[in-house]
Amino acid sequence: MEEIVVHGGQRLTGTVHIEGAKNAVLPILAAGLLASDGATHLTNVPVLSDVFTMNNVLRFLNAEVDFDEINKTIDIDASHPLSSEAPFQYVSKMRASIVVMGPLLARLGHAKVAMPGGCAIGSRPIDLHLKGLSALGAEIERHDGYVEASAERLHGASIYLDFPSVGATQNIMMAATLAEGTTIMENVAREPEIVDLANILNQMGAKVMGAGTETIRIEGVPALHGCEHSIVQDRIEAGTFMVAAAVTQGNVLIEDAIAEHNKPLISKMREMGVSVREEEAGIRIIGPTNLKPTSVKTMPHPGFPTDMQPQMTILQLCAQGTSLLTETVFENRFMHLEELRRMNADFKIEGRSVIMYGPTDFSGAQVAATDLRAAAALVIAGLVSRGYTEVTNLKYLDRGYFDFHGKLAKLGAEIKRISVPDESVYALNPDFADEAAE
Numbered sequence: 001m002e003e004i005v006v007h008g009g010q011r012l013t014g015t016v017h018i019e020g021a022k023n024a025v026l027p028i029l030a031a032g033l034l035a036s037d038g039a040t041h042l043t044n045v046p047v048l049s050d051v052f053t054m055n056n057v058l059r060f061l062n063a064e065v066d067f068d069e070i071n072k073t074i075d076i077d078a079s080h081p082l083s084s085e086a087p088f089q090y091v092s093k094m095r096a097s098i099v100v101m102g103p104l105l106a107r108l109g110h111a112k113v114a115m116p117g118g119c120a121i122g123s124r125p126i127d128l129h130l131k132g133l134s135a136l137g138a139e140i141e142r143h144d145g146y147v148e149a150s151a152e153r154l155h156g157a158s159i160y161l162d163f164p165s166v167g168a169t170q171n172i173m174m175a176a177t178l179a180e181g182t183t184i185m186e187n188v189a190r191e192p193e194i195v196d197l198a199n200i201l202n203q204m205g206a207k208v209m210g211a212g213t214e215t216i217r218i219e220g221v222p223a224l225h226g227c228e229h230s231i232v233q234d235r236i237e238a239g240t241f242m243v244a245a246a247v248t249q250g251n252v253l254i255e256d257a258i259a260e261h262n263k264p265l266i267s268k269m270r271e272m273g274v275s276v277r278e279e280e281a282g283i284r285i286i287g288p289t290n291l292k293p294t295s296v297k298t299m300p301h302p303g304f305p306t307d308m309q310p311q312m313t314i315l316q317l318c319a320q321g322t323s324l325l326t327e328t329v330f331e332n333r334f335m336h337l338e339e340l341r342r343m344n345a346d347f348k349i350e351g352r353s354v355i356m357y358g359p360t361d362f363s364g365a366q367v368a369a370t371d372l373r374a375a376a377a378l379v380i381a382g383l384v385s386r387g388y389t390e391v392t393n394l395k396y397l398d399r400g401y402f403d404f405h406g407k408l409a410k411l412g413a414e415i416k417r418i419s420v421p422d423e424s425v426y427a428l429n430p431d432f433a434d435e436a437a438e
């Protein structure tokens, strides 16, 4: 087992490089299945466990996938006959694998995908995905833990999403690229990752218009081909380092971060007294001595992203006074807070809101990550804690962050990732921690 050990108290300074976005590359890998002619070449691909999982899903479906981890590129060749079945062993590993459904259905007229189920942050149904695919003419059946969709040929339709679901928007958009006629999707997700997907689909020969707005119009085409595409920067990784810099009173340039994609976070950080400078090379964060409290409510884009919520709570817990955070997107995304209580955090959860009483005098503890962003939040809390913090369950962190501890170490954090025996009696003993950190 591995864990991250942080000795808090260091100011972060320097420059950090941001990877391509996990939430962009996963649906884009699925989009690679749509190209019946030629290979798709992706650059700026993040080296993440979720990417390995999605590659394996594509390989199982009979696509050729070549991942060059050093150069961060992937080539996908889906030009030969594909299989249409994504089994439980893959889908259970990663919910996002449900986005192969739209491309398979469009390309092969059939898709059988294991129902993804929920995860630690909430129940995560797929009713909106299915509603959209059904409007395009697919027959949907659910049996034995699978959802099966078939259609001789999909046809364009008008689809209104009850909620701007990211995955449903992606799945339906990809299916509609090869449908006969025009599809109008309303109340769709507007995340930058949706725009990135639309961009690559258009390079593949699709006709997708309006991505990034509430309405997307897709004119179906008979076939798509391979192309080259560079994955958009990860706004959530950028935001995570912005918070880490601010909370440690640091001075960090988040290289190539796109301010436009992180507007709600930037606005809240400025309100709290953080200096956020948009420079040519990226976003510079200078953390103040005293942070002001604030209220945050997560919303679909362009609202405050739920994927920044756990990290944001650390900034709020450090503020001088009472802050509020309301999570409206997922019903169970406060699990990191119970771990933070063991690090001295004082808060009260009331339904979907948490009231936080700052400033917190964080003290190091052994804590376990419960999901991806919880893992990042716990490490950030460790950066401002007295003594040592050990964060376990790093499999969650590895889903979405490449070399997180290494990047923080380069910025001056005292942090190591170490192997420990599974039955670790590893206590918060500075002598042992020093030894393990060598």
Ligand SMILES: CC(=O)N[C@H]1[C@@H](OP(=O)(O)OP(=O)(O)OC[C@H]2O[C@@H](n3ccc(=O)[nH]c3=O)[C@H](O)[C@@H]2O)O[C@H](CO)[C@@H](O)[C@@H]1O
Binding pocket: 022, 023, 024, 026, 095, 096, 122, 123, 124, 125, 126, 127, 128, 129, 130, 163, 164, 165, 166, 167, 168, 189, 300, 306, 307, 329, 330, 331
């Ligand atoms: C791989 C990826 O891109 N993951 C992101 C994507 O997840 P994902 O695509 O799963 O998120 P959605 O936008 O679909 O889900 C948001 C909310 O809608 C609900 N819902 C969704 C679909 C549906 O058919 N029915 C339904 O009720 C979900 O339960 C959830 O409460 O967007 C989320 C919201 O920004 C982010 O937190 C995830 O990091």
Ligand SMILES: C=C(OP(=O)(O)O)C(=O)O
Binding pocket: 023, 095, 096, 119, 121, 307, 372, 373, 400
């Ligand atoms: C919730 C997240 O991802 P996923 O939808 O892949 O679980 C996330 O990136 O924070």
